[in-house]
Amino acid sequence: MKKLIIAVLAFLPALAFASGAVKLDKAHYDLTDKASLQNGAKLFMNYCAGCHGTQHQRYNRVAEDLGIPEDVMQANLNFTGVPIGELMKNSIPEKDAATWFGAPPPDLTLVARVRGTDWLYTYLRSFYKDDERPFGVNNLVFPSVGMPHVLEPLQGSARLKTQVHTVDGEEVTTPVGIEVDGNGELSGEEYDAAVLDIVNFLAYSSDPIKLERHRIGYWVLGFLAIFFVFGYLLKKEYWRDVH
Template sequence: MKKLIIAALTLLPSLVMAAGPSVALDKANYDLRDQASLQNGAKLFMNYCAGCHNTQYQRYNRVAEDLGIPEDIMQANLNFTGAPIGELMRSAIPEKDAANWFGAPPPDLTLVARVRGADWLYTYLRSFYKDDSRPFGVNNLVFPSVGMPHVLEPLQGSARLETVTRMVDGHEVDTPVGIKADGNGEMAADEYDHAVLDIVNFLVYSGEPIKLERQRLGYWVLGFLAIFFVFAYLLKKEYWRDVH
């Protein structure tokens, strides 16, 4: 519990300024019961995100067991640091170097879905656009002045910000209305959206791996309480029968 609190406090300073302008968030229709989605999300996350970001409150063997991935496949294809299967999932990038390159160490993402929400993550990962004024040549509609590169650009391709011109107080103002990919990525637009949803699904799982089990046990507890209530009510009637 102490480590989870520390992780949340670590994330908050990095994300508190991420609200950005008033951007409508797209609905992330993730499904924690979709094992194929979780496996693909884990694969994409480890290949494109884990080079910089930790999920250091997860362990390789726990993820492998929960997602139905054989441990040998996990070690061979999703563990790029050579850590033992029982180790925490840390990135290979030294924190000091990351701070020098990006201005601050990339935040741990174990709890990011719980801190920001699945809809925010889903919209954020689909809102990068080309901006030559930024250090990495991209900006983000949800998180303006973002300090990270668009690591999924090979999949999505280059994207540009679409705007409309409106009159505000007698002046023409360009207002952002969305992002348009140029179609030069490895995936079509709908394929990229699905890939992002898989990553979000994996991060939602990472934030609370026991969520489905907790919900399952909750139904049993409610059922027990309902049955207990019946017996308690009958006992009460029997106990007070002679009193009344």
Template sequence: MKKLIIAVLALLPAVAFASGAAKLDKANYDLSDQASLQNGAKLFMNYCAGCHSTQYQRYNRVAEDLGIPEEVMQANLNFTGVAIGDLMKNSIPEKDAAEWFGAPPPDLTLVARVRGTDWLYTYLRSFYKDESRPFGVNNTVFPSVGMPHVLEPLQGATTVKLETRTIDGEEVEVPVGIEVAGNGELSPDEYDAAVLDIVNFLAYSADPVKLERHRMGYWVLGFLVIFFIFGYLLKKEYWRDVH
């Protein structure tokens, strides 16, 4: 136990540094916005699912939850040709993916829980041109990122904004944001909205029954309140006879 406590305390500074390394923007997603979820699913399947799977959910379940007809799901959002009831896996062999990217692209079913929606929202809006990287881009939220900027056609070209800071007694330039050239298919506001739709879809993927659970929770709390009232009245009636 003593060694465990020491190890946890030793990691705290690193955790604090990692969490404070980049300012995260608030992702005001809405799981009840079905149009946003549908657009997020479309964007994810077209731009992200080529490398990343969401293998802990099924096509038919997503179609039902998001109000997408199964024939539309199969024709427009299923690019692997599997049955509608199959899991949503990508078609890249893991060995090839590891060779191309240095490591297999992670499954993203639970990424909104692991990273947080604010991190995802900021990360997808923080790529910038960096010729020193294998794919020619870097990221202010995830330095030395190992994936290409797949949404660049939508956002357009980006450059990094640098700020001079003193670290360990030396002045160094650190990335503090990006500048968008404005040559993408979407305007900056439209791109932010599209990214928010993707984040909304990934938040749904990480917890598909969240809204249902919350609705059920209100009924449970209401039942407990009513039960408490009757229980209290019963208690008073019982102890009145005892005394």
């Protein structure tokens, strides 16, 4: 126990820095918005699935949940050619990915639960040009990021905005945000909406039965409330003669 406490205390500063370095924007996603989920699935499969899989879900299950006909799913969102009932794995060989990127790109089925939707929403909108990085870009939320900005055609190229201030007589430069050049296919508002759709899809992927679980939960709570009334009356009846 003593070693565990020491380890936790040792990591607290790092955790505090990681959570406080960049203010995360709120991702107001909606799992009931089928149009958003469908667009998020389309964007994810076209821009992300070449490297990142969501291998803990199946094409036919996603098609059913999102209201996508299976033939449309197969023709437009399945680029690996596997049967509709197969898992949604990425198309890049793991060995090649490790060589090109330094490590295999992670599976993103549960990323919304691990990182959080606010983190994802901010991360996908925080890439900026950095010629010192292997892919020419960096990220405010994930410094020294090891992936290219695959959504750059939609957003456009961005540069880092910095601010210079004096600390103890020395000039210190700190990042304050990014500025997009406006050459992307989408406007700023449209790009934010597209990213939110991707986040919505990944939130669904991380917990496909969340809405159903909540719906059943209300019925369970209602049953328990009614059962409590009858249980209380029965208890009073049993104990009436004792008291």
